[in-house]
Amino acid sequence: MPKELWKGNEAIAEAAVRAGLQAYFGYPITPQSEILEYLARRMPELGRAFVQAESELGAINMVYGAACTGARVMTSSSSPGISLMMEGISYIAGTEVPAVIVNVMRGGPGLGNIAPSQADYNQAVHGGGHGDYPRIVLAPASVQEAIDLTALAFDLAETYRMICMLILDGSLGQMMEPAEMPEMKPIVQREFDWAVTGAMNRPRRILSSIYIDPVAEEVVNFRLAKRWQEVQVREVRYKEYYLDDAEIVVVGFGTAGRIALSAVRAARAEGISVGLLRPVTVSPYPYSVIEELAKHVQGFLVTEMNMGQMFDDVRLAVQGRAPVEFYGRPGGVVPFPDEILAEIRRLASGQWSPDPDARLSWQKRMASVIQR
Amino acid sequence: MVTPTTLVYSRPQAFTDSPTHYCPGCTHGVAHRLIAEVLEEMNLISRTIGVAPVGCAVFAYNYFDTDFVEAPHGRAPAMATGIKRVLPDRIVFTYQGDGDLASIGMGEIVHAAARGENITVIFINNANYGMTGGQMAPTTLPGMKTTSSPYGRDVETQGYPIRMAEMLATLDGVGYCVRRSLHDPKNIRLAKKAIRLAFETQLRGLGFSLVELLSTCPTNWGMSPVEALRFVEERMIPVFPLGDYKVAPGVAQITVRNT
């Protein structure tokens, strides 16, 4: 298919439609509403289910119900709405049904603002709902990647009977870029051996997240962990740029990774041996890639649009073998490539942070910003 | 010995062979049985998907021989919406208590009704939170003692009971909305007829249907089963009058043979 100009949010919506989306349930919130609005037109046109729910609580539970039937189903929201969905997300995980959830993140905490942010990394990757449950989290950095990962999200969710979440920031949701859409896939009514569809010519099925006997629940927890190990082995995805001879490695996901790439290119032009690792799956996280790099590089610079959340994962992978620096802009502020370039230059000149947790040194460097 | 000619009462086909977990004298079991009988009579067992609540009926799926899911507390109407929208030719019903439906799930039930979701809701009003040990519910009567209204529900600080059937009946998406009681055989028969009509409403695509059933909770009320039945009749019915709050014209035309 030829390239067309697509806005991030609408591209995700159309990519989901082409991947065979059977039902969408959502609630308006900036900067994600275009997904809802696009599907409000598109789904009825195709005779597929669309409901604007009464709240994100309603939306996620409609997703839960539809997911129990084995239908391809999706919801989308932005940070405050995703927080409201956490109850349902935990239930979906506990019931082991597939669902795709998109979080177009905005500045927080609380009502925050509607500017681009990556502050829900920990909520998506490490936290969120109650209980021990794994989930796949994908972080696109361009409209094209958002399209490709949306299609992949449905396949991953179904293969592993797991939640697959796309996290992107509001700028990616709002921006227009040339991108290629995949062909329209026909809807296939998948015959899952777990789906609840009415017990016609088969024994009845029950889908639930309740295991009143703790021993049975323990078994479920181990089952989820085992499936997660498979995901960790098979599904880690990342992009690397100029890493072959890099002495300094910048690590960033989504938009922060994309901005870092401009900075890395500029630094290369200055003769600095720097490369970029951009995790595409932030869950499962490319720990082993970083662990391997840590053996021979001088150090790492993590850039995020938050206070340093993925930073902890990088440190976990590095295990003290090399310094891990941090540069971030939280609260809905997007860093300029120049800011990251200045950080790369600082490290190239050997000025590594004195604090064991480089976030402290970063906060000191940010004094002029904070005092504004 | 029971022979086909002497058999007058047996387990409906829509029931599994499992012992009940409900307390002696609790009418949840009666409500379950009425639903099972209706599903069998309407030949809907293999087309039905039930949505269990959080509450004493959390294990409803153990008893019905149909597909079932189990919703988060109060969210059953949203889950049912998700199921029905992708499988419109299936019969989808929720079974919910008063804490589930009228407190934590108030948003979901009102909007499912307002959208006219073509689902059936069986609503058990036992004036308290049974499963968690008898706390005050939105349906607790004024002055009624519960574990969280130990001095009796004080309407000045704890508000008034919510009449769900009346409230929901005001919504245009509702096809059928009635209140019945399970306190004696006559009322149980009327309740069954209402449940039948509710499922007929769904089957014909006539909109949202709800049957509120006044029920007992002898354990948490601290009463014998007989006293509890009398409490429903003498104390609950005056606050929650039985009646048809909405019967859409299409539903009114449905004739159901005596069951």
Ligand SMILES: Cc1ncc(C[n+]2csc(CCOP(=O)(O)OP(=O)(O)O)c2C)c(N)n1
């Ligand atoms: C989010 C959430 N809050 C609270 C609970 C605890 N809880 C379980 S059952 C219940 C009340 C159920 O009462 P009701 O809906 O009246 O049904 P009954 O048990 O009386 O049949 C509560 C509060 C829960 N499971 N989930």
